[in-house]
Amino acid sequence: RAMPNMHVFRPCDAVETEAAWYSALTSKETPTTIVVTRQNLTPMQGSSKNALKGGYILEDCEGVPDIILIATGSEVELAVEVSRVLENKGRGVRVVSMPCMDMFEEQSEEYKQSILPKAVTRRIAIEALSTFGWGRYVGPEGKIIGMTSFGASGAYKELFKHFGFTADEIVKIADNL
Structure with a gap:
């Protein structure tokens, strides 16, 4: 993502992978990198060709959300799991899939505000x-759940637990926002 003029996609499922592939085949000026996971992914209800906008609302609540969860790749499923827990606690949650930050930045300000309204400052x-680039989307009051180290190896479920990529840990963070 640090490379200029490169669309980097981390799709959450087959639908977003198809959108990334379409972008790669039709873009005449910008190369595309598609970063897929090794684990099996659950098809996400709500995933769509809107992935071509870089970021879009995968799931939404009624009215203005209390909190916005933004995720990419396999972590979108985790965000949906966290949203279920928070909704059961009475919180209004929006889940945004962000498969390609650069394509999201190419959208109009109106579109970006419709996805990430400035009025909603509770964001994760x-x-x-890497946490690189996420600060512009969560703002000063939000939190980024990401990697700040390198070199651990093992089964992804064990590593996710070790690094705090669990619904329980993220719900705790959301409860403190």
């Missing part, structure tokens, strides 16, 4: 990679 970004 979830990505089991």
